[in-house]
Amino acid sequence: MPSTTVTEEKRAxxxxxxxxxxxxxxxxxxxxxxxxFARLRALPDFQRADTLFLFVGRGAEPDTLPLVRALAEEGxxxxxxxxxxxxxxxxxxxxxxxxxxxxxxxxxxxxxxAPLIHQGEIVLALVPALCYDRRGYRLGRGGGYYDRWLxxxxxxxxxxxxxxxxxxxVPAEAHDQPVHLVITETLTLPGAAR
Numbered sequence: 764m765p766s767t768t769v770t771e772e773k774r775a776x777x778x779x780x781x782x783x784x785x786x787x788x789x790x791x792x793x794x795x796x797x798x799x800f801a802r803l804r805a806l807p808d809f810q811r812a813d814t815l816f817l818f819v820g821r822g823a824e825p826d827t828l829p830l831v832r833a834l835a836e837e838g839x840x841x842x843x844x845x846x847x848x849x850x851x852x853x854x855x856x857x858x859x860x861x862x863x864x865x866x867x868x869x870x871x872x873x874x875x876x877a878p879l880i881h882q883g884e885i886v887l888a889l890v891p892a893l894c895y896d897r898r899g900y901r902l903g904r905g906g907g908y909y910d911r912w913l914x915x916x917x918x919x920x921x922x923x924x925x926x927x928x929x930x931x932x933v934p935a936e937a938h939d940q941p942v943h944l945v946i947t948e949t950l951t952l953p954g955a956a957r
Contacts, residue, residue: 772934776902780893780928784823787925796825798948799923803889806944806951808919812886814840816854819863819871824891825923828871835859842880844908845872852908854880868906882912887919890942895924896933899941899954913940919957921946 787795803809815834820827834841835857842854846866855873857863863871890909892901901922903909913920920942929947941955 769934769936773902773905776934777893777905780902781822783927784893787823792823792826795925795948799825799925799946800830802946802948802951803921803923806921806946809887809921812839812919814842814880814884814886816842816844816880816885816888817857818844818889818891820891821868821870823925824893827889831857832859840880840884842885843873844912845875845877846870846908850907850911852912854882854885856880882916885916885918887921888913888916890920890922892922892924894928894930894933895922895942895945895954896930897945897952897954898932899943899945899952900933900935900939901942902933907938910938910940914938919943920955922954923947926950 817827817831831841831843836859841857843857844852845855846852855877857873858877861877864874866872890901890913892903895901921944922942924945924947926947926949929945943954943957945952945954
């Protein structure tokens with residue numbers, strides 16, 4: 764059972780981060796995205812990975828769709844999440860000429876006809892968040908989809924976080940799944956041990 768105190772802390776932090784997101788200009792987001800993607804692409808683990816699990820950013824999250832397209836054109840297998848009932852998700856292959864469709868939360872995702880990518884095939888997973896802390900813990904949007912999925916994932920977990928969204932501490936519970944690397948525009952920090 765979640766702690767009421769931690770639940771309230773997360774709710775308050777989501778509201779605070781939401782206000783911060785709203786203040787980020789489109790120009791600042793584009794500049795930040797370019798720096799984040801450059802640092803991500805420079806990682807040897809990322810360069811070696813043939814199968815990646817990414818996400819389509821929403822709100823002030825990095826706009827990853829151009830990155831997804833570029834990686835697919837470069838020959839990487841890029842999986843995207845597809846939400847399922849019961850707060851579960853699966854990984855479906857991004858196919859460049861096939862349109863993404865709005866999922867349950869309005870986030871573009873592959874359709875059920877896109878090839879399924881099994882979790883064990885994925886070398887690196889990029890995990891979305893409103894913010895991260897230096898330990899690799901994240902504050903998501905509250906659905907628990909990624910925590911459930913990450914509980915069985917054995918590959919490298921990485922998170923992109925704008926410098927101003929990196930916090931000293933994010934409230935965490937036993938079920939919260941941290942990432943191994945937190946990447947900002949200026950830093951690459953080790954998070955949870957692999």
